[in-house]
């Protein structure tokens with residue numbers, strides 16, 4: 226008998242599969258504190274949560290029998306994935322069940338914003354008949370900018386077209402062909418900022434999407450724009466938004482999510498006449514709660530019964546026979562993928578994985594999964610992608626995976642390479658494990674290098690001229706950026722060259738821009754490998 230604990234309010238109908246299963250005993254105990262959970266979790270094989278329960282390392286440590294944590298929803302930011310992975314606890318989510326519901330909430334927010342519905346309601350029920358203060362705008366013929374064209378963003382775009390809106394879409398995986406199929410114009414963040422009358426965000430919160438609409442964007446944004454966030458708090462800089470509204474630049478905003486949830490009573494959104502809010506209700510419909518509970522209950526049963534499952538968001542078990550040969554390459558694979566994703570611009574169309582040397586004789590499928598994980602996690606969020614779901618996610622986003630094997634490995638025992646083909650370019654990174662030295666990046670595009678794939682790196686392409694290294698060093702030094710390591714690669718004396726610097730901390734964006742402006746510098750890009 227497997228014991229399952231449901232610790233958040235989850236649809237009864239959705240979990241009826243578990244209730245009716247003869248090998249499952251289910252307890253519902255909601256609203257427990259961390260301490261209370263720690264006390265009781267030891268007897269359970271599975272924990273089922275929505276977004277309220279914070280599943281911490283302490284809870285997992287106490288959960289000696291815990292095999293699986295199910296999240297009835299998309300975001301797993303309330304679960305310590307690393308701690309689960311360390312303990313071999315599978316974390317599953319239900320990514321599809323609340324797509325339409327959240328899309329419809331986004332639309333409800335957009336229309337309420339355009340027509341001042343919450344503000345007008347409050348005045349009317351307060352006894353005032355005010356028809357002058359609430360003149361709205363139509364959606365028809367307006368431009369909607371959608372940042373994040375995944376499941377929810379694509380559904381929002383489809384509905385916006387029915388309202389006669391022109392849709393500009395931006396997503397690192399949105400190709401010209403897919404945009405055409407969806408009937409949206411492929412755009413950059415900059416295009417959206419300059420042209421959109423309404424902007425809605427549908428990305429996960431990642432280091433890259435954090436404050437993707439911030440002070441800088443508000444300084445160029447189209448006057449009168451209205452902004453909606455039903456994804457994650459923090460994608461739009463809340464304070465910069467309030468300033469932009471108060472300055473008369475932004476006409477209003479509708480938010481379902483906050484940087485800190487629940488927000489404090491003093492949060493500026495809660496008293497602002499031009500900002501409407503809901504308490505993270507995007508997924509709160511009867512249908513969505515049933516869908517996500519059904520999806521996650523099905524997967525939970527499969528895992529407990531030792532059957533194949535999908536939608537695992539953390540580390541999978543790797544077959545024992547390949548583990549010993551491949552496992553040392555998994556972390557390198559993720560880092561090579563991430564490195565390549567950070568240097569390649571344009572939507573990724575194809576990932577070419579190269580395995581040469583002794584690896585050519587091994588089934589390298591598991592390694593490919595880790596490499597693809599590294600590429601996708603940069604854009605989709607590291608809590609959403611793992612080696613179990615990476616190939617599936619690549620397929621659903623139309624990213625082609627090619628694997629090339631060869632016995633020729635340029636003098637290394639094994640060489641692993643990743644080439645990303647995007648709409649704009651092709652970028653390659655290769656690496657190896659060196660006896661006694663650990664993982665190394667051995668090649669970036671056509672340049673041989675020897676770089677530890679760790680921490681903060683600066684990749685600089687430049688002309689091979691005397692003094693260039695000194696100029697970069699002086700500029701970084703004067704901005705308090707300490708260079709820990711440096712590698713220079715070139716093909717011809719005096720020709721094009723690259724420099725890879727290991728630096729002790731993240732380099733501020735304005736310093737990177739100053740580096741890129743130096744004479745004989747071509748590009749400068751920061752890469753973070755953790």
Ligand SMILES: NC(=O)C1=CN([C@@H]2O[C@H](COP(=O)(O)OP(=O)(O)OC[C@H]3O[C@@H](n4cnc5c(N)ncnc54)[C@H](O)[C@@H]3O)[C@@H](O)[C@H]2O)C=CC1
Pocket residue numbers: 299300320323324327372373374375376377378395396397398427428429430431433434437455456457481482505506507508509603604605606
């Ligand atoms: N308010 C609520 O109750 C709910 C919120 N959500 C949130 O909505 C968001 C979207 O969910 P889904 O569409 O299901 O996820 P998804 O994974 O299908 O789509 C996210 C998209 O964002 C794109 N993206 C990543 N970085 C980007 C960047 N820098 N610029 C532009 N696009 C970028 C990804 O390529 C991906 O296509 C998630 O944050 C999810 O947690 C989801 C359900 C309910």
Ligand SMILES: O=C(O)CCC(=O)C(=O)O
Pocket residue numbers: 275276297298299300301323505506507508509
């Ligand atoms: O369970 C909820 O209501 C939150 C839904 C959500 O934000 C998600 O699925 O990412």
